[in-house]
Amino acid sequence: MPAQELHPLSKYIRKGAQPHTHCSGCGNGIIAQSFLRAVDAAGIPKEKLVCVAGIGCSGWIPSPFFDVDTLHVTHGRPIAFATGVKLGNPNLEVVVFTGDGDASAIGGNHLIHAARRNIGVKVICVNNMIYGMTGGEVAPTTPRGVKTTTTPFGNLERPFDLSRLVVAAGGTYATRWTTYHVAALVAAMKKALTRKGFAFLEVLSHCPVHYGRRIGISDPVEMMRWFQKQSVTIEKARGMSEQELADKFVVGEFVDIDVPDLNQMYEQLFEAARREPD
Amino acid sequence: MPRARGVYIQMEDEIASIGSVIGASWTGLKAMTATSGPGFSLMQENIGYGVMTETPCVIVDVQRAGPSTGIVSAPMQGDVIQARHGSHGEYDIIALSPSSAQEMFDMTVRAFNLAEQYRTPVILLADETVGHMREEVVIPKGSSLTIINRKVPSNREEASKAFLSASVAPMPVFGRGFAAHVTGSSHDEYGMRKASAPEAIDKIVRTINAKMVPHTSEISILEKTMLEDADTVLVAYGSCARTAEYVVKQARQKGLRVGLLRLIGIWPFPHEDVKEALKSARRVFVLENNLGQLFPEIERVAPEGAETVFLPPEIIGTLHRPSYVFDQIAKEVG
Numbered sequence: 274m275p276a277q278e279l280h281p282l283s284k285y286i287r288k289g290a291q292p293h294t295h296c297s298g299c300g301n302g303i304i305a306q307s308f309l310r311a312v313d314a315a316g317i318p319k320e321k322l323v324c325v326a327g328i329g330c331s332g333w334i335p336s337p338f339f340d341v342d343t344l345h346v347t348h349g350r351p352i353a354f355a356t357g358v359k360l361g362n363p364n365l366e367v368v369v370f371t372g373d374g375d376a377s378a379i380g381g382n383h384l385i386h387a388a389r390r391n392i393g394v395k396v397i398c399v400n401n402m403i404y405g406m407t408g409g410e411v412a413p414t415t416p417r418g419v420k421t422t423t424t425p426f427g428n429l430e431r432p433f434d435l436s437r438l439v440v441a442a443g444g445t446y447a448t449r450w451t452t453y454h455v456a457a458l459v460a461a462m463k464k465a466l467t468r469k470g471f472a473f474l475e476v477l478s479h480c481p482v483h484y485g486r487r488i489g490i491s492d493p494v495e496m497m498r499w500f501q502k503q504s505v506t507i508e509k510a511r512g513m514s515e516q517e518l519a520d521k522f523v524v525g526e527f528v529d530i531d532v533p534d535l536n537q538m539y540e541q542l543f544e545a546a547r548r549e550p551d
Numbered sequence: 552m553p554r555a556r557g558v559y560i561q562m563e564d565e566i567a568s569i570g571s572v573i574g575a576s577w578t579g580l581k582a583m584t585a586t587s588g589p590g591f592s593l594m595q596e597n598i599g600y601g602v603m604t605e606t607p608c609v610i611v612d613v614q615r616a617g618p619s620t621g622i623v624s625a626p627m628q629g630d631v632i633q634a635r636h637g638s639h640g641e642y643d644i645i646a647l648s649p650s651s652a653q654e655m656f657d658m659t660v661r662a663f664n665l666a667e668q669y670r671t672p673v674i675l676l677a678d679e680t681v682g683h684m685r686e687e688v689v690i691p692k693g694s695s696l697t698i699i700n701r702k703v704p705s706n707r708e709e710a711s712k713a714f715l716s717a718s719v720a721p722m723p724v725f726g727r728g729f730a731a732h733v734t735g736s737s738h739d740e741y742g743m744r745k746a747s748a749p750e751a752i753d754k755i756v757r758t759i760n761a762k763m764v765p766h767t768s769e770i771s772i773l774e775k776t777m778l779e780d781a782d783t784v785l786v787a788y789g790s791c792a793r794t795a796e797y798v799v800k801q802a803r804q805k806g807l808r809v810g811l812l813r814l815i816g817i818w819p820f821p822h823e824d825v826k827e828a829l830k831s832a833r834r835v836f837v838l839e840n841n842l843g844q845l846f847p848e849i850e851r852v853a854p855e856g857a858e859t860v861f862l863p864p865e866i867i868g869t870l871h872r873p874s875y876v877f878d879q880i881a882k883e884v885g
Contacts (some may be wrong), residue, residue, distance in 0.1 A: 357574025486870035
């Protein structure tokens with residue numbers, strides 16, 4: 274194939290790893306491309322990038338398709354593994370790809386503690402509001418009333434607001450966008466990649482097969498229009514009542530504060546220990 | 552640790568501890584974690600991940616009395632089978648059994664060497680008595696220690712070669728441009744996920760088991776005390792071996808031909824070597840602080856016609872009383 278016909282991001286794709294495993298119409302492709310655009314724009318060399326994947330469809334964004342070091346781990350634990358990678362080699366850019374179930378059900382503990390300790394790991398949380406890979410079971414993010422395979426009469430529980438959860442846990446950078454808001458998503462990813470501390474990038478993603486179908490929107494384009502229509506910016510949301518926000522998606526930057534990250538703290542500790550007499 | 556630019560971190564739970572240890576190992580570092588029974592139970596899934604991804608690391612389990620929270624600081628050797636089979640699936644693992652504070656030090660070094668040599672998690676299976684005791688420990692100069700480091704590929708071409716082999720492939724650690732693809736799912740010999748091909752998992756299971764078995768004698772060492780002429784042999788490991796050693800000395804003073812076979816490494820179980828060591832024994836007493844977790848392995852290789860007796864302490868969760876052990880032996884010998 275002549276060079277000019279190659280996709281500009283094809284250098285990031287592992288040879289021989291195709292075909293991918295995503296359903297047609299999945300939001301993962303948009304997230305994959307957004308991320309690679311951000312990596313390219315941030316100028317991160319491939320050999321410095323480590324992608325840690327959890328269990329769920331989101332894990333298949335980098336694994337095995339990205340031509341970088343990838344660590345595809347046990348269910349719910351990618352942030353814990355990523356913490357070890359980042360502490361082991363602070364020069365690496367460590368990015369976690371996780372889903373809403375992976376990050377907030379089985380792995381919820383690791384998420385809040387990573388936010389609290391400000392470990393410089395970037396977490397891309399693909400929130401499709403359901404367990405997609407296993408066939409559409411209720412997740413901690415499924416809105417009330419939604420009928421899933423495990424809540425055939427409707428979900429009774431209140432969903433997590435993941436970005437606000439991260440803020441409450443002490444997170445220093447958290448954003449929420451959707452697969453409709455590609456430009457804002459790429460910008461947020463690029464910003465996260467150029468910051469030092471912990472970053473949480475929640476991406477509301479359309480899963481037409483296991484979520485859209487259950488709420489009466491099985492067409493992926495319609496799902497994205499739904500994201501467009503129902504999204505309100507965090508600034509605008511401040512002036513709205515709880516009732517007005519009930520079926521809305523609040524998008525934007527939830528927090529962005531500059532606090533020394535854990536690797537910086539260790540560097541200071543090493544320096545202090547070196548100076549201390551025996 | 553900070554003076555050596557080493558990182559110590561207390562994670563939120565034991566699942567996270569072993570996870571971050573494995574993550575750190577993939578950056579090329581040596582990493583370890585330590586726990587006791589309940590934490591060891593929590594770690595099991597990720598220990599299996601370490602086995603599947605051939606990740607060198609060390610897990611110290613100071614066994615306490617269980618099941619469950621049991622008794623925090625009572626000796627029991629209840630995790631022997633768990634160390635071997637605690638994670639799901641078919642796998643092999645290395646477990647060492649220290650009997651003293653000195654051995655806690657020496658065997659930690661050795662555990663790292665074995666982990667690096669065979670690219671596998673290694674378990675230092677101590678028990679409460681050894682974990683809590685205070686003894687003199689000689690720490691040798693770093694330069695006098697034998698240190699083994701994992702093999703690492705020299706370039707991406709070497710890293711992208713088929714790696715599933717019993718001869719232990721170089722580890723494509725992160726950050727060096729190898730684009731390593733590491734997965735706990737079934738994969739082919741190039742690391743690519745093959746989750747629906749039984750042939751792939753068959754190859755993995757056979758290969759990761761075959762890499763240690765031929766080296767069992769080097770990994771799982773035995774210590775023989777006064778075995779040459781012994782007709783009665785005590786077999787023990789960990790803190791139980793200390794009582795056994797005392798009883799052997801006592802018995803010798805009384806003219807009884809008693810010897811000790813101490814298992815320094817217990818997994819992979821050294822069947823051939825134990826069989827050889829026990830071949831002249833007429834009576835074999837197996838001392839364990841449990842209801843017989845290693846006993847079946849020893850019984851399998853004890854000489855035909857020999858009397859093989861399992862001997863737990865009178866009260867599980869306490870140490871064997873030497874006089875009790877002596878009486879049992881003397882009664883049988885008598």
